[in-house]
Amino acid sequence: MTITQTQLTVNFRIEAGCLGPEGVSHIDQFCLLAHKRLKALHSDFIDWNLTPRSDKTLPEIDYAINGKMLSRAQAARYFTIFDQHIEDFEAAVFEQLPIIIDQYFSR
Template sequence: MHESLPLPLYKKLTVTFRVEPGCLGPDGPVHIEGFCQYAKQHVAALHSDFVRWRIVPRYDKSLPETEYKTNNKRLDHLKARQYLGVFDQELDAFEAHFQDELARLIDLYLGR
């Protein structure tokens, strides 16, 4: 794949991350919508040449915590791993980095 960066929106990897309200403590349900907007603004630049972030509340626990799509097609972990490999990214490290960033943002949002 010889693409020039940044990719057009339809070719980007859309990463949907669903945040549990409980991550924000006992008052999480009150803060979850605001936190998701805050987090999206702060991670928007992360790998923005080839990733589009969606940070949403996880109200439905039957939905996966993390979901990958490109061109409106859902990718399983193997396909997401292959996609990220094109950009010299490893899926486990990519997810771990995002989790660390999310934890940092929760602390900032809650004023810790």
């Protein structure tokens, strides 16, 4: 199997606080909605894993291939295979978050 056939897993941990003071009661459902919205972002090579960020020692976003964690530099090299930049990808993810929050509360 070549690297282009292997999807990059993006572990995105979302803080309940971004959903306001009652965020803890919404975070699980929000993660489901966010997954639906984000899965279209580079779906050709990305597999999303969205979870609540309950462990603050873990980063908000990290990367893996076949269950093996990658350094940010390794993930950045993976993005270059698809003529993408990790910085642009992460910026797009964090730009989508407030939009998805608005969608969540307006449904």
